[in-house]
Amino acid sequence: MNNRYSRRQFGSLITASAATLAMPRVLRAQTEGRLLVIGGGFGGATAARFAKMTYPDVSVTLVEPHSSFVTCPYGNLILGGKKQLSNITHSYDGLRARGVNVIHDRAREIDAEGHRVTLDGGDVLEYDKLILSPGIGLRWNAIEGYDEAASEIFPHAWWGGDGSQITNLRAQLEALPEGGVVGLSIPDNPFRCPPGPYERISMIAHHLKQANPTAKILAFDSKEGFSKQGLFEDAWAELYGDMIEWIPASQDGRIMRVDPENKLFISEFGEEHRVDVGNVIPPQYAASIARDAGLTNESGWVPVDQHTFEAEAARDIHVIGDANIAAPMPKSGYIANSTAKTAVKAALAEITGRPAWEDPVYFNTCYSHAGADYAVSVAAIFRPTAEGFEATPDSGGISPRGPLSELSRNRRLESRYADAWYESITNDMFS
Amino acid sequence: MRRKRFFAIAVSLTCAGWPLTALSEGANGQMLAQACVGCHGASWDGQGAITDLRGYDRDSFLRVWEEFRTDERPATIMNRITRGYTEAEVAALADFFASLD
Numbered sequence A: 001m002n003n004r005y006s007r008r009q010f011g012s013l014i015t016a017s018a019a020t021l022a023m024p025r026v027l028r029a030q031t032e033g034r035l036l037v038i039g040g041g042f043g044g045a046t047a048a049r050f051a052k053m054t055y056p057d058v059s060v061t062l063v064e065p066h067s068s069f070v071t072c073p074y075g076n077l078i079l080g081g082k083k084q085l086s087n088i089t090h091s092y093d094g095l096r097a098r099g100v101n102v103i104h105d106r107a108r109e110i111d112a113e114g115h116r117v118t119l120d121g122g123d124v125l126e127y128d129k130l131i132l133s134p135g136i137g138l139r140w141n142a143i144e145g146y147d148e149a150a151s152e153i154f155p156h157a158w159w160g161g162d163g164s165q166i167t168n169l170r171a172q173l174e175a176l177p178e179g180g181v182v183g184l185s186i187p188d189n190p191f192r193c194p195p196g197p198y199e200r201i202s203m204i205a206h207h208l209k210q211a212n213p214t215a216k217i218l219a220f221d222s223k224e225g226f227s228k229q230g231l232f233e234d235a236w237a238e239l240y241g242d243m244i245e246w247i248p249a250s251q252d253g254r255i256m257r258v259d260p261e262n263k264l265f266i267s268e269f270g271e272e273h274r275v276d277v278g279n280v281i282p283p284q285y286a287a288s289i290a291r292d293a294g295l296t297n298e299s300g301w302v303p304v305d306q307h308t309f310e311a312e313a314a315r316d317i318h319v320i321g322d323a324n325i326a327a328p329m330p331k332s333g334y335i336a337n338s339t340a341k342t343a344v345k346a347a348l349a350e351i352t353g354r355p356a357w358e359d360p361v362y363f364n365t366c367y368s369h370a371g372a373d374y375a376v377s378v379a380a381i382f383r384p385t386a387e388g389f390e391a392t393p394d395s396g397g398i399s400p401r402g403p404l405s406e407l408s409r410n411r412r413l414e415s416r417y418a419d420a421w422y423e424s425i426t427n428d429m430f431s
Numbered sequence B: 001m002r003r004k005r006f007f008a009i010a011v012s013l014t015c016a017g018w019p020l021t022a023l024s025e026g027a028n029g030q031m032l033a034q035a036c037v038g039c040h041g042a043s044w045d046g047q048g049a050i051t052d053l054r055g056y057d058r059d060s061f062l063r064v065w066e067e068f069r070t071d072e073r074p075a076t077i078m079n080r081i082t083r084g085y086t087e088a089e090v091a092a093l094a095d096f097f098a099s100l101d
């Protein structure tokens, strides 16, 4: 949308950068470099777009296997019946139009020493700097019996992929027998999108309240507490009565084994729970390309520099998004978007002669929909410090708590602002 | 209860009071403003119910920011966001938005 504005904006960015650059043309021509971005999601698409807009002379290539991107954010609204798959699917044409070379293939191997990446299709791409934002891998069989085949019966719907996981879960919810049981298995920290499972529970309840009001939701959790817990629990009590039961680890909430054929969740203490629909969100680690390249540590995630996001294990590879270690920053789309820009500036500083962002600020907001016209949020502003990433004291935090009679306007406004967030951030990736 | 807490914050911040002439001291306005594109439009040009920030008058920006920070201006989220930035950063943001047309 708003092409007129973005073109104008684009023009002014170039003028601004030319002014601050004040570098001879010859030098600029010499400093042209090759930026390769692997992964066209929240981190990678943001990085490619920002790099091309900020450094028009740098060649930017993006490698992503899917020909369009299905976001995880707003996927839960498909479960709630408020969105369709087409509403959360984005084309790469906008990036192409900006001059990003988009290649639909999977990166198979990274040669960090030789600065080369081999694709599944056999092509070899050379780079000066690599931005890696491949997202998460699922730890198949970490929950016994939960492998890729099992995820057809008990979908995870924890990556966008081709959209089939989320539509599978939606179809199963629609087919739920009257008064049936929906079970969720929720992992321990760290995992992608801390409030995501609880938004999902809310959206499933929102659907069932209308379509199947005697149904039950059993949410088995491997933790004792969760993101925005008070806000979610208030919303569940206000909107869904006793439909939702959340079971923490200490009350045998940890699911150790699944039996998809017989539709069973088996808990730590050996209890068998029959579910009609199962949504298993398994434990996670960095996507395989990061692990295979030797960038991860024993945790399965990638340690990075807090100012540049360069991987500790390899020069010239900057790892952003869910794949890296950035606690207490959440594994969120907003953090992937925010850190992508710092990483691009750091990566291209050397080859363009333009400064990195010396004192970066990282930004997160996650809106969660708890019902119709009912959303809550968490915001935080982070900075790199000697001790690691740190949330800026006395700032950020969650939406106010209180009786719905007093806060209904706030909740309604936040649900509208959440919609604006979704449009705005996906435009910052793909427009 | 909530009101009282907000009152206390308001008092302490007003004492620390920012002059409207705050200097940006080299803070990078354009990069700081990247945080805002996730809501205020990918070119800060507004998105749905959230306002356009281009060409925002510098003094008004500083005043509105301070009002959010001290809960004197109604907000769902900007009160929480404004508390996370230094004076120099806010000045750099004000300069940046005033410079956009």
Ligand SMILES: Cc1cc2nc3c(=O)[nH]c(=O)nc-3n(C[C@H](O)[C@H](O)[C@H](O)COP(=O)(O)OP(=O)(O)OC[C@H]3O[C@@H](n4cnc5c(N)ncnc54)[C@H](O)[C@@H]3O)c2cc1C
Residues within 6 Å of the ligand: A038, A039, A040, A041, A042, A043, A044, A063, A064, A065, A066, A069, A071, A072, A073, A074, A075, A076, A105, A106, A107, A108, A133, A134, A135, A136, A157, A158, A159, A160, A192, A193, A196, A197, A200, A287, A288, A289, A320, A321, A322, A323, A331, A332, A333, A334, A335, A336, A365, A366, A367, A368
């Ligand atoms: C249900 C749910 C709701 C969420 N809601 C929110 C929300 O409201 N707000 C928010 O901020 N975040 C939200 N998130 C989190 C958000 O989706 C992630 O944090 C974000 O996607 C991380 O970005 P990324 O770039 O690391 O990974 P992704 O966005 O997953 O992108 C990774 C990309 O890399 C590609 N890839 C992987 N391996 C390779 C390879 N070898 N070669 C080439 N490409 C490869 C993948 O195909 C994928 O497209 C939600 C997540 C879920 C599951």
